[in-house]
Amino acid sequence: MVAARDADDTPDTTEIRRLAAAAGYDVVGELTQRRAEDRRYNLGAGKARDLADVVADADADAVVFDGELSPGQYADLLTLLPAGTTLVDRYRLVLEIFVAGAGSTAARTQAELATLRYELPRLERAEGESALNRAFFEKGSPVLDAERRIDALEAKLDGITDAAADRRERRRAEGFDLVALAGYTNAGKSTLLRRLADDMAVAPPSAEGHADLAEAATAEDRLFETLETTTRRATLDGRRVLCTDTVGLVADLPHDLVRSFSATLDEIAAADAVLAVVDASADEDRLRRRLETTVEVLAADATGPVIPVVNKVDRLDDDGRAAALAAVADVLAGGDVDTREPVAVSALDGAGLDRLRSALVDALPGATASFAVPNSGAAQAFLSWLHEHGDADATYGADAVAVEFAGKPSVVEEARRRADALGDACGE
Numbered sequence: 479m480v481a482a483r484d485a486d487d488t489p490d491t492t493e494i495r496r497l498a499a500a501a502g503y504d505v506v507g508e509l510t511q512r513r514a515e516d517r518r519y520n521l522g523a524g525k526a527r528d529l530a531d532v533v534a535d536a537d538a539d540a541v542v543f544d545g546e547l548s549p550g551q552y553a554d555l556l557t558l559l560p561a562g563t564t565l566v567d568r569y570r571l572v573l574e575i576f577v578a579g580a581g582s583t584a585a586r587t588q589a590e591l592a593t594l595r596y597e598l599p600r601l602e603r604a605e606g607e608s609a610l611n612r613a614f615f616e617k618g619s620p621v622l623d624a625e626r627r628i629d630a631l632e633a634k635l636d637g638i639t640d641a642a643a644d645r646r647e648r649r650r651a652e653g654f655d656l657v658a659l660a661g662y663t664n665a666g667k668s669t670l671l672r673r674l675a676d677d678m679a680v681a682p683p684s685a686e687g688h689a690d691l692a693e694a695a696t697a698e699d700r701l702f703e704t705l706e707t708t709t710r711r712a713t714l715d716g717r718r719v720l721c722t723d724t725v726g727l728v729a730d731l732p733h734d735l736v737r738s739f740s741a742t743l744d745e746i747a748a749a750d751a752v753l754a755v756v757d758a759s760a761d762e763d764r765l766r767r768r769l770e771t772t773v774e775v776l777a778a779d780a781t782g783p784v785i786p787v788v789n790k791v792d793r794l795d796d797d798g799r800a801a802a803l804a805a806v807a808d809v810l811a812g813g814d815v816d817t818r819e820p821v822a823v824s825a826l827d828g829a830g831l832d833r834l835r836s837a838l839v840d841a842l843p844g845a846t847a848s849f850a851v852p853n854s855g856a857a858q859a860f861l862s863w864l865h866e867h868g869d870a871d872a873t874y875g876a877d878a879v880a881v882e883f884a885g886k887p888s889v890v891e892e893a894r895r896r897a898d899a900l901g902d903a904c905g906e
């Protein structure tokens with residue numbers, strides 16, 4: 479049974495129902511209320527009793543509450559509900575999705591850390607109330623245990639994120655640009671990643687060098703389909719790029735909880751450019767709210783330029799597309815983020831992808847140089863290196879090859895060194 483309250487509007491339960499489904503619940507009904515928060519039950523007392531009745535009538539096992547219940551509200555509401563009913567608020571629900579779906583060590587550590595951070599204040603409250611048990615607690619209390627476990631998990635996660643940071647630095651040194659795909663859950667990030675990524679059949683990750691590159695990012699019409707970051711290679715105008723798909727964002731989660739998913743935030747912080755993916759087929763209110771949630775995270779973490787990707791435009795006519803682009807530009811105008819022109823795409827049918835690729839290349843830090851190298855076997859090897867690392871345009875003369883080259887600044891520098899070594903180089 480879904481329950482929701484909103485002070486200003488009749489609550490919209492679409493998202494909480496989808497979150498409940500993602501956590502494995504089968505929603506049998508809902509009860510909503512428009513009123514200010516009640517201190518005791520969150521819902522008004524009368525509504526809280528109604529909730530107990532509908533739960534009993536529907537024989538529901540659980541109540542999913544759209545919002546945060548204070549520890550006190552949680553306890554009081556639970557006593558009203560039929561015995562044995564499980565009560566889950568919005569945060570608990572999101573945690574359940576992550577705990578159930580976390581596969582890798584990093585994802586499991588993050589999910590467990592977030593759960594403990596959520597539970598700590600609740601344990602503290604319970605412990606404060608049971609002063610009688612204090613003597614027992616001196617030996618070790620649930621609060622102390624949780625605090626110790628949080629410290630241990632933080633240390634473990636630091637190790638994992640440090641390793642990820644080292645890996646990113648290695649990739650950067652190899653000449654890769656790092657691009658992060660960020661955005662609200664279900665916006666189409668993983669679908670877009672599959673579009674941008676080089677075909678794995680053509681460029682398989684070599685066993686030793688790219689063991690960290692995932693084979694696939696699954697895309698599903700389910701909230702929180704992606705529960706950990708995955709990285710794939712892409713080639714844009716000859717530039718070698720690593721695109722990382724991140725965990726989706728959702729509104730109204732406490733900062734601590736979001737912070738626990740540091741792998742996603744780190745990828746956003748380290749990226750040379752961020753693609754902020756937006757589901758343009760959502761109605762304008764939702765589109766704006768979801769983008770605001772995304773912008774909050776980007777403003778805190780992104781350092782590179784942000785390209786808004788207005789996705790799913792295959793579902794819109796021209797007017798709808800223009801309206802979505804205008805709404806996106808409007809939300810971003812107020813934000814604290816270095817944003818570029820929004821690009822309309824359909825990750826599903828591929829429309830707009832070429833424009834997105836060139837917008838991305840433009841946003842990546844770049845440099846250009848011209849070289850003239852003697853036309854020799856060594857020059858051919860140099861040219862193929864250039865083609866692999868950037869955008870090279872060669873003009874063959876009688877005994878020299880003139881090359882215009884564009885790419886990542888560090889790669890252009892390396893190209894200069896190689897051209898110098900070949901002799902007769904005129905960089906600019």
Ligand SMILES: Nc1nc2c(ncn2[C@@H]2O[C@H](COP(=O)(O)OP(=O)(O)OP(=O)(O)O)[C@@H](O)[C@H]2O)c(=O)[nH]1
Pocket residue numbers: 662663664665666667668669670696697698699700701702703704705725726727789790791792793823824825826827
């Ligand atoms: N019509 C349409 N559907 C799309 C498009 N892009 C993605 N979708 C669908 O939207 C749903 C969500 O796509 P995902 O790629 O899984 O979205 P995500 O942002 O990775 O979602 P999470 O991993 O849950 O955060 C899937 O059913 C996709 O097929 C698009 O351009 N057009």
Ligand SMILES: [Mg+2]
Pocket residue numbers: 667668669696697703704723
């Ligand atoms: Mg995904």
